[in-house]
Structure formats: C-alpha cells, structure tokens
Amino acid sequence: MTTPSSLESLIEALRCLPGVGPKSAQRMAYHLLQHERAGARRLADALQLALAALRHCQRCNTFTEADICARCLSPKRDASLLCIVETPVDMNMMEQTHAYSGLYYVLMGRVSPLDGIGPADLHLDRLLARCDDGQVREVIIATNYTNEGEATAHFLSEMLKSRAVGVSRIARGVPVGGELEYVDSGTLAQALRERRPLAG
Amino acid sequence: MTTPSSLESLIEALRCLPGVGPKSAQRMAYHLLQHERAGARRLADALQLALAALRHCQRCNTFTEADICARCLSPKRDASLLCIVETPVDMNMMEQTHAYSGLYYVLMGRVSPLDGIGPADLHLDRLLARCDDGQVREVIIATNYTNEGEATAHFLSEMLKSRAVGVSRIARGVPVGGELEYVDSGTLAQALRERRPLAG
Numbered sequence: 001m002t003t004p005s006s007l008e009s010l011i012e013a014l015r016c017l018p019g020v021g022p023k024s025a026q027r028m029a030y031h032l033l034q035h036e037r038a039g040a041r042r043l044a045d046a047l048q049l050a051l052a053a054l055r056h057c058q059r060c061n062t063f064t065e066a067d068i069c070a071r072c073l074s075p076k077r078d079a080s081l082l083c084i085v086e087t088p089v090d091m092n093m094m095e096q097t098h099a100y101s102g103l104y105y106v107l108m109g110r111v112s113p114l115d116g117i118g119p120a121d122l123h124l125d126r127l128l129a130r131c132d133d134g135q136v137r138e139v140i141i142a143t144n145y146t147n148e149g150e151a152t153a154h155f156l157s158e159m160l161k162s163r164a165v166g167v168s169r170i171a172r173g174v175p176v177g178g179e180l181e182y183v184d185s186g187t188l189a190q191a192l193r194e195r196r197p198l199a200g
Numbered sequence: 201m202t203t204p205s206s207l208e209s210l211i212e213a214l215r216c217l218p219g220v221g222p223k224s225a226q227r228m229a230y231h232l233l234q235h236e237r238a239g240a241r242r243l244a245d246a247l248q249l250a251l252a253a254l255r256h257c258q259r260c261n262t263f264t265e266a267d268i269c270a271r272c273l274s275p276k277r278d279a280s281l282l283c284i285v286e287t288p289v290d291m292n293m294m295e296q297t298h299a300y301s302g303l304y305y306v307l308m309g310r311v312s313p314l315d316g317i318g319p320a321d322l323h324l325d326r327l328l329a330r331c332d333d334g335q336v337r338e339v340i341i342a343t344n345y346t347n348e349g350e351a352t353a354h355f356l357s358e359m360l361k362s363r364a365v366g367v368s369r370i371a372r373g374v375p376v377g378g379e380l381e382y383v384d385s386g387t388l389a390q391a392l393r394e395r396r397p398l399a400g
Binding site for chain 2: 004006007010013016018019026028029033040042045046047048049051054065071088089108
C-alpha cells in the first residue's frame with residue numbers, strides 16, 4: 001500500500017464513530033481533506049473542547065459543563081417527578097413534547113444481555129440516591145419499548161419496588177395519527193389490553 | 201435549550217462529515233463522549249496531523265505527504281499509461297484489481313452541472329501538463345458510468361483530442377458473474393452495442 005500514514009491514521013480514527021465502517025471512513029477522510037478542511041479543523045477543536053469541558057451532571061447524569069446541569073438547578077421544574085430515560089437524545093425528545101416539567105435521570109445506556117451489559121454496568125447508585133432524597137414522589141420509566149428497554153424497565157421497577165416512590169411507565173399503543181391498518185399486531189394487541197375507560 | 205455550548209459545538213462540527221445530519225451528529229457526539237473518549241482524542245489528533253501533513257501529489261493529484269507520491273516515483277509503474285479516475289477511492293479500487301501497472305491522475309471531483317461544478321473547477325492544467333510530457337502514450341478514462349462521470353469523460357475526451365496521446369474508456373457491460381435476467385436493460389443494450397468479435 002502507498003497510502004500515507006497520516007491518511008491511514010485518519011481513516012482508522014474515523015471508525016470510532018458509530019455506524020462508520022472502512023468504506024465510509026475512507027469516503028469521510030477524502031471528503032474532509034478535499035472539501036472541508038475548515039470543517040475538519042473545527043471538528044478537531046470541538047472534540048478537544050468537549051472532552052475537556054463536559055462531564056456528567058451529579059444529579060441527572062446527563063452531560064454538562066458544571067457540576068449540576070442547568071435543568072436540575074431550574075426552580076421551574078417539578079422536583080417531585082423523575083423521568084428515567086436511556087440517553088440524552090431521549091431526554092431531548094421528551095423536552096420537545098412540552099408535556100413534562102419534572103426532572104430526569106439519564107441512564108446513559110440500557111440493560112442488554114446480548115452485549116454483556118447488565119444492571120451493574122449502569123451505575124445506578126446515583127439514581128437510587130435520587131429516589132431516596134425525599135423530594136421525588138413519582139418515577140416515570142421512559143426507556144424504549146425495545147427488548148433491551150423493556151428489560152431495563154423491568155429491572156428498574158423491581159429495584160424501586162421497596163422505595164417510597166410511585167413507579168409508572170409511559171403508555172404503549174397506537175401512535176397519534178396512526179391507522180390500525182398499518183400498526184403491527186403486537187402494538188395493536190397491547191393497545192387493546194391496555195385500553196382505558198372513557199368518561200361519559 | 202439547556203445543551204452545554206461545547207456539546208452543541210461538537211454536534212455542529214460533526215455535521216461537516218458527508219451524510220451526517222442533525223440526528224446522526226447528535227448520536228455520534230453522545231457516543232463519543234460516553235463510550236469512545238479515547239477514540240475521540242485519537243480522532244482529534246489524527247485530523248490535525250492529516251491536515252498538516254497531507255497535500256496533493258504534484259504529478260497525480262492524490263493525497264501524499266511528499267511533493268510527489270510513492271506510486272508516481274515507483275520505477276515499477278508503466279509511465280506510458282495514464283488512468284484518470286474521479287477520486288482516490290476509485291484509484292484504490294483500480295489498484296485492487298492488480299490488472300493495471302500504469303500511473304494515475306485523480307480528478308478529485310467530476311463535472312456536475314446540477315451542483316454548479318464545471319470543467320474549470322477541476323483545475324485540469326496539471327493533467328494537461330502530464331499528457332504533454334512526452335511519456336504518456338495512452339490515457340484511460342475511468343470515471344464512473346454515472347451521468348456526471350459520463351459528462352466528465354466526454355469533456356476529457358474532447359479536451360485530449362488534439363493531444364498526441366491515445367484516449368480510451370474502460371468497458372461497460374454485464375458485470376462478471378452477472379446474469380442477464382438481473383441486469384438493467386440500459387446496461388444490456390450497451391453490452392450488445394459494444395459486443396466484441398470472438399476469435400475462432
């Protein structure tokens with residue numbers, strides 16, 4: 001091979017990005033060098049800055065530049081509600097609903113036996129401390145409705161059973177705007193089983 | 201929004217990668233910070249090193265750390281053959297065939313009227329100098345068989361007509377191992393039109 005070593009190192013380094021294989025890494029490297037040199041410089045700087053500045057919020061575990069993030073410090077949030085999500089992206093999705101004003105705990109992962117990730121790998125001591133602090137009255141488990149998310153929810157609900165907090169799970173059913181014709185039968189069966197009485 | 205600014209900068213910077221939109225950039229940033237801090241550090245270093253070390257080979261236009269790349273300097277290559285490709289990736293593909301021992305010229309792009317990229321944007325003076333250097337006897341145009349690649353090939357063949365070099369184009373037809381049943385009719389029509397007489 002006559003690929004220069006600095007180019008090979010760059011291609012290799014790009015493979016740490018999720019979903020980037022050898023072919024994509026090669027294409028990305030050539031694209032950056034040919035068309036995005038300024039962008040590449042910005043990316044290098046942003047990576048170094050983020051690595052140096054960001055750590056986990058001591059209360060909700062998301063990424064923050066301070067010890068405790070702005071959301072956890074906000075007096076506008078309802079401290080009696082604690083919503084558990086898998087990732088910061090999920091937290092952002094919840095925020096975009098504008099339907100929740102409580103606080104969060106970000107697991108930064110999920111129980112995934114196939115990947116060898118058990119409950120111990122989630123470092124839940126911070127979450128348990130939150131649940132025992134006397135402020136939280138209800139914990140809302142908002143992990144994904146995937147197999148791993150369900151396993152995580154099951155584990156969390158077992159763990160929180162003995163605690164003096166209510167535990168709920170976000171609802172599962174037909175999506176808003178969804179037509180029964182196009183909903184998978186598993187979802188429809190759940191929507192039927194978890195039907196709600198209507199006032200009237 | 202309560203996203204820390206260093207995190208937002210990282211997400212924004214990741215979008216300079218080809219094919220990475222806002223959602224992927226967010227996922228990549230969280231992945232790097234949570235699971236790949238060492239990889240992120242390596243990536244930052246590799247970007248800076250590559251930006252500083254790599255430039256274009258003065259002969260073939262590919263990326264190199266020297267003025268002229270190792271391939272162009274190799275005495276084992278046949279200097280009378282010059283293969284024109286769109287990108288370094290295409291050059292690597294040609295090399296992997298082990299069926300070509302000549303030299304290359306990498307366009308680092310293609311004529312693409314829809315994207316506003318005309319022949320002038322390809323900076324072909326270096327290529328013309330190669331074709332006039334007295335060593336090159338045949339130019340093999342190996343741009344893609346896409347609309348843009350074909351437009352580029354057409355422009356190049358017109359440009360090289362007046363030069364004292366032979367000009368050829370890589371063959372188009374049914375892929376090796378391909379079945380007629382699954383080849384699109386445009387390819388099959390071309391394969392028929394460009395049929396070759398068999399010895400016998």
